[in-house]
Amino acid sequence: MNMRVRLSVIAVGAGLGLSVLGLAGCSQEAAPVAQQGSNRGEPTLAERPAGGTVSEEAAAPPEITLPADTTPGTPTPATAPRPIASEETRLAAARQLVGRWKGEVELNEEVALKMGLPAPVVKTLQSMKAMLEFHPSGEAVMIATTKTDDGPQEVEVHAHWGISQVEENAVTIAWQEDKGKMEAVQVNFEGKDIFTRPPPGNQANLDIGQMRFTRMR
Secondary structure (H helix, E strand, O other): OOHHHHHHHHHHHHHOOOHHHOOOOOOOOHHHHHHOHHHOOOOOOOOOOOOOOOOOOOOOOOOOOOOOOOOOOOOOOOOOOOOOOOHHHHHHHHHHHOEEEEEEEEEOHHHHHHOOOOHHHHHHHHOOEEEEEEOOOOEEEEEEEEEEOOEEEEEEEEEEEEEEEEEOOEEEEEEEEOOOOEEEEEEEEOOOOEEEEOOOOOHHHHHHEEEEEEEOO
16 A cells, blocks of 8 residues: 555544544554564564453453552553443443454444545455454453555554443443543443444544444454
């Protein structure tokens, strides 16, 4: 993929709300480093053990509203979304998220083309696959792959997460990638084993598509 198309995919990914989940938010400088992850002798997400059963005590990630003496590199109370749901509700939502998920982009090609996205960008977005794992420690790993004219491209992202708000089937996740700022990411559950990540913004964004994640284990 040439640089212009690559940057277009990054921009479109941000518009779809995928960047906050690590799919398209890598900078031009960071992307090659992420792509080299599987070449450093480190196991890919698919090769890593899924871990044992999550206990009730370990099910919830660390609190999102942090004390004033928070350690460097972690979100401060001013930037971290404040939890609104009860602790019990957030614990239940955390338990539901912990585990390994596979994701696919559901893109409305007709709408995307009408919005002016280049056909190569649409094709690349349609090929996007992701594997996402939420750990009970509050850490998360996502590996996203796309098919391009230059062959498969892979990006690996590490982040910290926690539950900020729960309203029926809508769960707001506090998501912070390494060296990044805290983001509020809303996902919508369809039962226990499927959730979707709709793009933020206006109806035009909503019409273009969403990301759908299905539980692997």
